[in-house]
Each structure stands twice: as C-alpha cells, then as structure tokens.
Amino acid sequence: MGYRVVVVGATGNVGREMLNILAERQFPVDELAVLASRKSKGTECSFGDKTVKTEDLDTFDFTGWDIALFAVGSEATQQYAPIAAKAGCVVIDNSSLYRYDPDVPLIVPECNPDDIEQYSKKNIIANPNCSTAQMVVALKPLHDRAKIKRVVVSTYQSVSGSGKDAMDELWNQTKGMYVPGQEVEPSVYPKEIAFNVIPHIDVFMDSGDTKEEWKMVAETKKIVDPAIKVTATCVRVPVFVGHAESINIEFEDHLDEDEAREILREAPGIMVVDKREDGGYITPKECVGEFATYISRIRQDSTIDNGINLWCVSDNLRKGAALNAVQIAELLGRRVLKKG
Structure with a gap:
C-alpha cells in the first residue's frame, strides 16, 4: 500500500522536478493530485509515463491525503499549508516560511534524520535553502569526525534559483549581446546577469549581509x-542550473585531507571527484539531473x-529543493507513516 500525495505548485520549476523525482525514485504513490493557482487549472503535468491535469489549490480538500509537497512561495504557503496540516496531511514545505520555527523540523535526511520525529507539533516539515542543503551534506560527516568550529563559504548560484523568469532573463540577455537592437534590460535582477556575476541574493539586512547569507548561517546551525x-x-x-560553493572549514581537531577525502567518499549523498589534473573536478553543468552532491578540490x-x-557542486533544483523534499517524504514513510 502506498500514499496519497499532493504536489502544490506543480507547474513551477521545483514542482515539475518533484514530479520527476517521485517517478524516478519510484516513490509509492497510490494516488496523485497536482495543484496550482486557478489561472493554471487544467495545465498538464508529466508524472513518469502519465499526464496529470492540475487542480485549483484554492478549492482543494486535503482531507484523506497523506503527504503534500509544497513548492510555492511563502505567501501561498502561509495561507494553504496550515489548511493541509489541519486536515491531517503532512506538509513538506520548500519555502522559507517555517525553516526557523522551533516547532518545525528542518530536515536534510543525510544529516539529521532523527529530527523528523518533531513533525507532529504542527504536521509540517521544512526543506532548507538550496545553498544550505548541499553544504551541510558535506559538513555533517566531517563534523562527526573532527568537530567544525567555523565555516567560510562563497556561493556561485545559478539563476534557476530565482525561477523561470530569471532563466528567461539570462537567455534573452545573452541573445541580445549578439543581436543589435535586442538588448534586454534587467528586470528580475538589479544588474545584468549575462556575462556577469551579482554579489546579491535576496534582500539586504541591517548587518550588511543579504537574507540568503543569513539563511545559510541560521540553517546550518x-x-x-x-x-x-x-x-x-x-x-x-x-x-x-547548478549551484557551486567554495567552502573553507576550520576544525577543533586536526583532519588530514586524505582522511577527509575518504570520509566524504563513504558519506551518503556524496560523490567525490577529486583528481589533481586538468578537468579532475565537477562543474555545475555536469551535475544537472544528478542526485548526488559532488565534492572536488x-x-x-x-x-x-x-x-x-x-x-561543492549540486543541482539546486534537485538536492537544493525537489530531491531533498522527496527524500524527506521517503524518511517520513520509513520512520512514521510506514505504509509504502
């Protein structure tokens, strides 16, 4: 016997990826509902070799459904997640809304699976930020061995993290570079993203950090x-697609690089590709569509x-969002619901 599963925000980048991963990992789905806003009602979504039509989120009854994977923004989550949770459907939320709530577990299954037992306080489980998810998969096994004191991380985050409009903006600006008269002014980002890098993700805070940087701090803790x-x-x-991170780690105890390499090779969710030669590392383009978090250098x-x-490199739409959410659902099934 499997589960009755709802995917909320099924027409977005992350929602579509959730459907792909549910099918790829053969999650035990007995019945599936895909939800979107009223304007997208009837849109067809692929689920394995099947096609499913979206239903209206506003009128959907979550009663009797087991798990709802939410891939919508915080505003919609704030409105609909409590409704689903109250109806007895366990919410796995990809937005930032519940990540810092002490009554909601923030789960990366390779790192803190035992925390899932706390889900019953609100019937909600939070999925971490994309940049945090891949980093903590690498940090946790090293921390277990040598205890981490301090982490300094610089991220190189793809535009898919900002959604479809951002991907379109990069594509159109890139084309515009070569076609006179078709230049595209920034609208998603404050500056041009094509052939450029922008040290600004999310809003600025009083400290001078951006909200994205603050998220990495709070969520890692x-x-x-x-x-x-x-x-x-x-x-x-x-x-x-694909986020990369340069991570500097300071430990309380000495950890030799060779031992660190072996620890990471044995760690769940990680693939080590670390040859000291031309091309002996993984780039974001190579990780697209993969489940693993790749560690090099x-x-x-x-x-x-x-x-x-x-x-550290990973597909941000997968481990950074959809894959981690499905892994949480798998963990929930094994540890708590025990139907599949």
Missing part, C-alpha cells in the same frame, strides 16, 4: 550544530592549524 560559526557571501552567476588550508578547503 539548526541542521548540524548551533555552535558552528558560519560566514557566507552569496553570488548569482550566469549559469542556468579537497586540500589542506595551510593558513590555519586545522583547516580544509573544498569545492
């Missing part, structure tokens, strides 16, 4: 260890006593 100090610089780059940091540098 909640998922891995509140004692870890994190500082981040988050940058948008002209890549369609593992090396000692000689400027501090106990430091390691590494390069």
Whole structure:
C-alpha cells in the first residue's frame, strides 16, 4: 500500500522536478493530485509515463491525503499549508516560511534524520535553502569526525534559483549581446546577469549581509550544530542550473585531507571527484539531473592549524529543493507513516 500525495505548485520549476523525482525514485504513490493557482487549472503535468491535469489549490480538500509537497512561495504557503496540516496531511514545505520555527523540523535526511520525529507539533516539515542543503551534506560527516568550529563559504548560484523568469532573463540577455537592437534590460535582477556575476541574493539586512547569507548561517546551525560559526557571501552567476560553493572549514581537531577525502567518499549523498589534473573536478553543468552532491578540490588550508578547503557542486533544483523534499517524504514513510 502506498500514499496519497499532493504536489502544490506543480507547474513551477521545483514542482515539475518533484514530479520527476517521485517517478524516478519510484516513490509509492497510490494516488496523485497536482495543484496550482486557478489561472493554471487544467495545465498538464508529466508524472513518469502519465499526464496529470492540475487542480485549483484554492478549492482543494486535503482531507484523506497523506503527504503534500509544497513548492510555492511563502505567501501561498502561509495561507494553504496550515489548511493541509489541519486536515491531517503532512506538509513538506520548500519555502522559507517555517525553516526557523522551533516547532518545525528542518530536515536534510543525510544529516539529521532523527529530527523528523518533531513533525507532529504542527504536521509540517521544512526543506532548507538550496545553498544550505548541499553544504551541510558535506559538513555533517566531517563534523562527526573532527568537530567544525567555523565555516567560510562563497556561493556561485545559478539563476534557476530565482525561477523561470530569471532563466528567461539570462537567455534573452545573452541573445541580445549578439543581436543589435535586442538588448534586454534587467528586470528580475538589479544588474545584468549575462556575462556577469551579482554579489546579491535576496534582500539586504541591517548587518550588511543579504537574507540568503543569513539563511545559510541560521540553517546550518539548526541542521548540524548551533555552535558552528558560519560566514557566507552569496553570488548569482550566469549559469542556468547548478549551484557551486567554495567552502573553507576550520576544525577543533586536526583532519588530514586524505582522511577527509575518504570520509566524504563513504558519506551518503556524496560523490567525490577529486583528481589533481586538468578537468579532475565537477562543474555545475555536469551535475544537472544528478542526485548526488559532488565534492572536488579537497586540500589542506595551510593558513590555519586545522583547516580544509573544498569545492561543492549540486543541482539546486534537485538536492537544493525537489530531491531533498522527496527524500524527506521517503524518511517520513520509513520512520512514521510506514505504509509504502
């Protein structure tokens, strides 16, 4: 016996990817509903070799459904997630709305699976930010061995993290570079993204950090260890899909780079590709469509006593969003619902 599953926001980038991954991983779905706004009602969505038509989120009755994967913004989540949860449907939310709520677990299954037991407080489970998700998969096994004191991370985040309009803006600006008269002014981003990088993701805070940078700090503490100090610089780059991160880690105890490499090779959800030769590393383009988080460029940091540098790459629509949500659903099924 399987589950009655709802995908909310099924016509967006992440919602479509959720449907793909549910099918690819053969999640035990007995019945599926795909929801979107009223204007998108009737839109066809692919689920494996089937086609499913979207229903109106505003009028949908969540009673009797087991799991709802939410892939809509915080405003819609705030309105509809409590309705689903109250109806007895467990919400797995991809927005930022519930991530910092002490009564809502923030889950990366490779890192803190036991925290899922807390879901019953609100019947809601939060999915982390895309840039946090891939980083903590790498941090957790190293932290278990040598205890991390401090992390300095710089991100190189693709435009798909901002949605379809951002992907269109990059495409159109790139074309406009070569066709006189077809130049495209920025609308999604504050500056041109084509052939450029923008050190600004989400809104600026009083501290000078952006909200994206703050998210990485707060979420790493909640998922891995509140004692870890994190500082981040988050940058948008002209890549369609795939986030990359340069991560510097300071440990309390010495950790040799060779041991770090072996720990990561054995860690769940990670693929190590680390050859000290031309092309002996993974780039964002190569990770698209993959489940794994890829780690390369593992090396000692000689400027501090106990430091390691590494390069971390992942498909942000997958591990950074849809894949992690489906993995949470799988974990929920194994640990709690136990139907599939």
